[in-house]
Amino acid sequence: MAKRVTGPEIEKLIQLLAKVPGLGPRSARRAALHLIKKKDQLLGPLSLAMGEAYDKVKICSRCGNVDTSDPCTVCTDIRRDHSMLIICEDVSDLWALERAGAMNAAYHVLGGTLSPLDGVGPDDLNIRALVDRVSEGTVKEIIIAVNATVEGQTTAHYITDQLSDFNVKITRLAHGVPVGGELDYLDEGTLTAALRARTAI
Amino acid sequence: MAKRVTGPEIEKLIQLLAKVPGLGPRSARRAALHLIKKKDQLLGPLSLAMGEAYDKVKICSRCGNVDTSDPCTVCTDIRRDHSMLIICEDVSDLWALERAGAMNAAYHVLGGTLSPLDGVGPDDLNIRALVDRVSEGTVKEIIIAVNATVEGQTTAHYITDQLSDFNVKITRLAHGVPVGGELDYLDEGTLTAALRARTAI
Ligand SMILES: [Zn+2]
Numbered sequence: 001m002a003k004r005v006t007g008p009e010i011e012k013l014i015q016l017l018a019k020v021p022g023l024g025p026r027s028a029r030r031a032a033l034h035l036i037k038k039k040d041q042l043l044g045p046l047s048l049a050m051g052e053a054y055d056k057v058k059i060c061s062r063c064g065n066v067d068t069s070d071p072c073t074v075c076t077d078i079r080r081d082h083s084m085l086i087i088c089e090d091v092s093d094l095w096a097l098e099r100a101g102a103m104n105a106a107y108h109v110l111g112g113t114l115s116p117l118d119g120v121g122p123d124d125l126n127i128r129a130l131v132d133r134v135s136e137g138t139v140k141e142i143i144i145a146v147n148a149t150v151e152g153q154t155t156a157h158y159i160t161d162q163l164s165d166f167n168v169k170i171t172r173l174a175h176g177v178p179v180g181g182e183l184d185y186l187d188e189g190t191l192t193a194a195l196r197a198r199t200a201i
Numbered sequence: 202m203a204k205r206v207t208g209p210e211i212e213k214l215i216q217l218l219a220k221v222p223g224l225g226p227r228s229a230r231r232a233a234l235h236l237i238k239k240k241d242q243l244l245g246p247l248s249l250a251m252g253e254a255y256d257k258v259k260i261c262s263r264c265g266n267v268d269t270s271d272p273c274t275v276c277t278d279i280r281r282d283h284s285m286l287i288i289c290e291d292v293s294d295l296w297a298l299e300r301a302g303a304m305n306a307a308y309h310v311l312g313g314t315l316s317p318l319d320g321v322g323p324d325d326l327n328i329r330a331l332v333d334r335v336s337e338g339t340v341k342e343i344i345i346a347v348n349a350t351v352e353g354q355t356t357a358h359y360i361t362d363q364l365s366d367f368n369v370k371i372t373r374l375a376h377g378v379p380v381g382g383e384l385d386y387l388d389e390g391t392l393t394a395a396l397r398a399r400t401a402i
């Protein structure tokens with residue numbers, strides 16, 4: 001803005017909101033005004049919820065999920081079948097797969113994919129913890145649910161190699177997933193079909 | 202989500218983010234994960250900025266702008282020409298007009314438009330304060346910058362009537378072709394207005 005039309009606290013709020021994915025500079029102003037108009041219903045509660053998340057959020061040391069407890073809600077859920085492990089790139093994929101509701105498995109979040117061009121090697125991903133976890137002997141089947149990208153498939157092969165000494169069945173998502181597509185954007189039906197039609201590697 | 206995959210604090214954060222304009226339920230999850238990943242750069246600062254805005258935000262009792270001081274930054278800006286008053290519907294319009302940077306005027310925010318069907322009458326808008334303000338005698342020109350909707354134009358006429366006893370020049374925004382706009386996409390009303398208000402090159 002050429003000249004100041006509002007206080008620095010509100011300009012700061014707009015600047016920070018503009019960094020939230022899904023909001024640009026224009027949407028950020030719109031969002032800030034909406035929050036201010038809904039001061040008691042939205043601005044106050046959201047500020048508190050963010051503060052709580054800031055204080056309590058943890059990365060699960062077992063699976064890489066985001067939670068306020070470690071181990072996380074998924075890892076400590078005794079109603080899940082912990083002999084089945086779904087490996088995904090990101091927490092958003094774990095959440096998307098859970099929304100599909102097709103499996104009752106445990107998860108392991110890699111935190112990315114192998115990408116030599118970006119300098120991402122095996123040690124930058126949550127792979128060593130995966131091998132340790134599988135070596136415990138509980139896991140009988142692993143579903144590699146990475147994105148259908150070149151990096152995703154490279155990562156899938158690397159993981160398959162790393163786990164070749166263990167007596168586990170390793171499958172991957174069926175090609176119901178559009179090539180080049182990202183899991184997080186897919187509808188539940190597509191994700192469910194891809195899980196059900198998983199194939200041996 | 203069918204089953205819980207994360208703590209209640211994070212689910213609460215997602216629920217509240219989904220109420221922010223520009224974010225839906227899916228974008229809210231994405232935004233929450235991004236905020237958590239950028240905990241110290243974004244989540245913490247945004248929580249604090251929202252808390253500060255919550256504590257300090259005020260509606261300017263003079264013009265209806267949103268600020269942390271009352272009267273607001275615009276009303277107390279002595280470098281502005283306070284003899285010129287731009288009337289708009291919403292604070293977002295005030296901010297948009299300021300970004301245009303075309304005028305150096307003061308503002309008056311109505312807080313909506315007359316809309317009998319929605320039960321919005323003159324007393325629901327910031328009109329009495331406008332009349333009081335004009336009666337002080339400083340204002341010499343008023344630009345009515347309401348939306349080019351039926352409600353906006355009705356409101357403009359009502360305000361013009363209310364201010365008919367004062368010696369002020371009242372104008373409204375010109376209709377015409379948006380800069381960069383393609384004629385092909387414009388409605389007949391806009392094209393007709395643009396033709397009638399044609400200017401010499
Ligand atoms: Zn976990």
Ligand SMILES: [Zn+2]
Nearest residue numbers: 261264273276
């Ligand atoms: Zn003001």
